[in-house]
Amino acid sequence: MPGPVSRRELLAQLGVTTAATLGASAAGIGFAGVARAQEKPKGNIPDKPFRIGHMTFFTGPGAVLGEPMYKGNLLAADEINAQGGLLGKRKIEVLKADEAAGTDANVKEMRRLKLSEKIDMFMGITSSGNTPALGPAAEELKLLTIFVDGCTDFLFDKAVPNPRYVFRITNIQSADGSTCALAVAMTWPDVKKVAHIHPDYAYGRNCHQHFSIVSQKLMPGAQNVSEAWPKLFSTDFTPHITKTLAAKPDLLVTSVWGGDYISFYKQALQHGLFGKMKVATTLALGTAPQAVGKDHPEGVIAGVHANYHFSYPAGNRWPLNKTFVEKYYAKFNEYPNFQAEGAYTATHVLRTAVEKANKLSGGWPDDEAIISQIEGMMIAGPGGYVYIRPDNHQGYKDAITGFSKNVPEYPFPILDPARIITIPIRNITAPPGWPKGEPTSTYTWIDQTWPTVKHA
Amino acid sequence: MDIFFIHVFNALLYASVLFLIAGGLSLIYGVMRIVNLAHGSLYAFGAYVTAWVVGQWLAGAPVPVLFLLLPAGAVAAALLGAVLEPTLLRPFYRRAEEYQLLVTFGLLMLLEDLMRFFWGPYPLTATSLFETMGSLTVGGSVYPRYNLLVIVIGVVAAFLLWAFVYKTRFGVVLRATSQDMRRASAMGVNVNRVYVQAFTIGCFMAGLGGAIVVPSQSAVLGMAVDALVLAFVVVVIGGLGSLEGALFGALIVGVVREIGVSMFPEIELAILYLIAVFVLLVRPAGLFGKTA
Numbered sequence: 001m002p003g004p005v006s007r008r009e010l011l012a013q014l015g016v017t018t019a020a021t022l023g024a025s026a027a028g029i030g031f032a033g034v035a036r037a038q039e040k041p042k043g044n045i046p047d048k049p050f051r052i053g054h055m056t057f058f059t060g061p062g063a064v065l066g067e068p069m070y071k072g073n074l075l076a077a078d079e080i081n082a083q084g085g086l087l088g089k090r091k092i093e094v095l096k097a098d099e100a101a102g103t104d105a106n107v108k109e110m111r112r113l114k115l116s117e118k119i120d121m122f123m124g125i126t127s128s129g130n131t132p133a134l135g136p137a138a139e140e141l142k143l144l145t146i147f148v149d150g151c152t153d154f155l156f157d158k159a160v161p162n163p164r165y166v167f168r169i170t171n172i173q174s175a176d177g178s179t180c181a182l183a184v185a186m187t188w189p190d191v192k193k194v195a196h197i198h199p200d201y202a203y204g205r206n207c208h209q210h211f212s213i214v215s216q217k218l219m220p221g222a223q224n225v226s227e228a229w230p231k232l233f234s235t236d237f238t239p240h241i242t243k244t245l246a247a248k249p250d251l252l253v254t255s256v257w258g259g260d261y262i263s264f265y266k267q268a269l270q271h272g273l274f275g276k277m278k279v280a281t282t283l284a285l286g287t288a289p290q291a292v293g294k295d296h297p298e299g300v301i302a303g304v305h306a307n308y309h310f311s312y313p314a315g316n317r318w319p320l321n322k323t324f325v326e327k328y329y330a331k332f333n334e335y336p337n338f339q340a341e342g343a344y345t346a347t348h349v350l351r352t353a354v355e356k357a358n359k360l361s362g363g364w365p366d367d368e369a370i371i372s373q374i375e376g377m378m379i380a381g382p383g384g385y386v387y388i389r390p391d392n393h394q395g396y397k398d399a400i401t402g403f404s405k406n407v408p409e410y411p412f413p414i415l416d417p418a419r420i421i422t423i424p425i426r427n428i429t430a431p432p433g434w435p436k437g438e439p440t441s442t443y444t445w446i447d448q449t450w451p452t453v454k455h456a
Numbered sequence: 457m458d459i460f461f462i463h464v465f466n467a468l469l470y471a472s473v474l475f476l477i478a479g480g481l482s483l484i485y486g487v488m489r490i491v492n493l494a495h496g497s498l499y500a501f502g503a504y505v506t507a508w509v510v511g512q513w514l515a516g517a518p519v520p521v522l523f524l525l526l527p528a529g530a531v532a533a534a535l536l537g538a539v540l541e542p543t544l545l546r547p548f549y550r551r552a553e554e555y556q557l558l559v560t561f562g563l564l565m566l567l568e569d570l571m572r573f574f575w576g577p578y579p580l581t582a583t584s585l586f587e588t589m590g591s592l593t594v595g596g597s598v599y600p601r602y603n604l605l606v607i608v609i610g611v612v613a614a615f616l617l618w619a620f621v622y623k624t625r626f627g628v629v630l631r632a633t634s635q636d637m638r639r640a641s642a643m644g645v646n647v648n649r650v651y652v653q654a655f656t657i658g659c660f661m662a663g664l665g666g667a668i669v670v671p672s673q674s675a676v677l678g679m680a681v682d683a684l685v686l687a688f689v690v691v692v693i694g695g696l697g698s699l700e701g702a703l704f705g706a707l708i709v710g711v712v713r714e715i716g717v718s719m720f721p722e723i724e725l726a727i728l729y730l731i732a733v734f735v736l737l738v739r740p741a742g743l744f745g746k747t748a
Binding site: 060067 | 462597598602669672676
C-alpha cells in the first residue's frame, strides 16, 4: 500500500495541470487533416464508392449531439473525396440512419445496412444504451465499426470484452466524472458538502459513481448532502433546484446536458443558485458550444465530456484544430462540439489505416488488414493525440475541462484560455491488464490503487 | 418555512402547465371521443412558435411587446388545430378507434419532424421574459417572479374554461354534443362546427401551455412525447373527458412530483406511474370519470 500522501502530491502524480502541455511528438504519429500530398497507392484500387452507414440521433432531443457528429463525418469525407477518395479512388458515401428508432430497431437497421445496402463500415452512435447492443451485432456481422460516442465503460468491459471489428473513438465515460472530480479537488479542495443533480440514466449514474470515488480519495472530508435524479430530456428543474438549495451545499455537481442544461442554468440563475454554491459540470459547454448564453456565470467548471472544446488549443498552437474549426464553421455556420471532432477524427483514422495497409500489401486492403492498422494507432486529431488501444479497441486522448468565461470574440462563453485543465488519460482510466470490474474497471482500479489523501 | 412555500409554488407551477395540456386533451376527448395522440405536439408547437417569435424573430422588441406576443404559440396551435380537425380527423370519426389512434400517432411523428425541419435540432429559448421579471425573496429563498405569473395564468385559464363550459350558451351546446352527438344534431346543432371549435380550444390550451413554459425552460425536440405521457397520467388519475378531473389530476401530479423529488429522488420517474396504477386499480375510470 502506498504511504500517506498529500492532495497536492497526488494531483501532481496524476498529472492534473492547468498548464497546457502539448506532449512530445512520437514517431509514426499520423495526422487527421489531409494536409499532405497523397502518395500514389500501390496496386489496383477499385473505384467503387466506400459506403459508411452513419447512425446517430437525427430526431428527438438527442439530435443536439447527433447532428454535429454526422457533420464531422461529412466534413472529413468531403476532405478525402476532394483528393479522389480513399487511396485516391474510392469516394466515401455516407448513408444516414436515425438512432432514435430505439435499440432493437437500431440493431435491425445495422443488419439491413450491412446486408442490403452493403455498407463497408459503420459509424456513429450517441447513446450509451445503444452501443452495448450494436457492438455484439457488429461483431456477429463482421462489420468494421467505429463508434463515435455511446461511451459507456460497459461496452468493452462486458458487452464486447474481446472486440475484433468494433472500435470507439471518444473518451471512455468514466473519464468524465473523474475529470470533473479532479478539477474540483484542484480548484476547491475545501469543499465539504456536495449536492448532485444527474439525469437518471446510465450516463448520470456513471458520472455520479466516478465523481464520488475520486472525491473519496482526494477530498475524504467531503460528504454528499443531496441527490436529485431528473429524467433525461427534462426541461423543468425547479423542484431539483429547490431541493439542492434547501440542502445548503458548498458545491453542486451536475451532468445534465444539452437542452436540459440550458433550461437548468437559466432556472438556477433565477433561483440565485450560482451565488450560493460552486458549480461543477461535466457537459455544460460540451453539447452545443453556441447554445449557452453569455448570461451563464463565469468560473463554473464547464465540462466538455472530458474530450474536446473547439477553443482549445487556441489560435495556431495546434494547426489541426485551427483548420478543423475554420472548415467546420465555413461549411455549417456553427462551431464543432466533441462529437463532431470524434466523427471527423474517426473518419481520418479509417483513411490512415487504409493508406498504411495499402503500403504494406498493395491493392485495396481487406478488413483484417485495416483493423490491424487501427489497433495501436496513434493519430493527431483536432483535439490532440488519440491512441487506439489494441486490447480493447477504445480510443484514449488526454482529458480536458475548464472554467466558463466570456470573451469578446464569441457571443457565448468558452473555456477560460488561461485556466484549461488537462489530465493525461492513462492516469485516470484502468490500464491494459487490469481485470474487468464492477461497476466499471476504472472504478475498481481507482478504488484499489489510488491512495486516500491525508492532508492538503 | 420559506422552503415550504417554495415547494408549494413549485407544485402549483407544474400543475398549472399540466392542467393546460391535460385539460385540452380531456376537453377534446369529452366532446369528440377521440384520443388525440398528437396533443403533445400542439404543446410543443406552441412552445416553438413562442420561442421563435419572442426569442428570435422579434427578440429586440420592447419587453411589454414581448409579453403581448407570449400567447403567439397558443394562437398558432389553435390555428393548426382548426386546420387539422376538418382535414385529417373528420374522415375517421365513423371508423374504428384504431384508425384515429394511427392517424393521430402519425401526426405526432410528422409534426415533430416538421418542427425539426423548421427550427433545427438545437434548443430554442426565449428567456428575456423570464429574466426581466427577476426574482422575489421569500424569507431566505429566491424565487423567479415569472413562475408566479405562470401559476396565475394557469388559474385564470382554469376559471375561464369553467365559465366557458358551464356559463355560456356555447358551453351548453358543447356539453349537449358531448352527451349525445346524434340527438344534439337532431336538435339543430351543427356538430361539425362544434367539433372544430372544441378541437381548436383544446389545441389553444396545449399551445398556451407550451408558450408559457418556453421563457423559463426551452423548446426542445421530444417535448411533445413527454408532455403527452404526463397528460395521460393526469387524465388517468382524473378521468378522461372530465375537466375537473384534469384539474385535480394536475394538482395531484404536481404535489406528488414535488414530494417525490425532494424525498424519494431515486424513484422520481416511477412515482407518478405508481399513482396512476393505483388509481386504475381502485377507480378504473379515474377519480372524476363516469364508470360505464
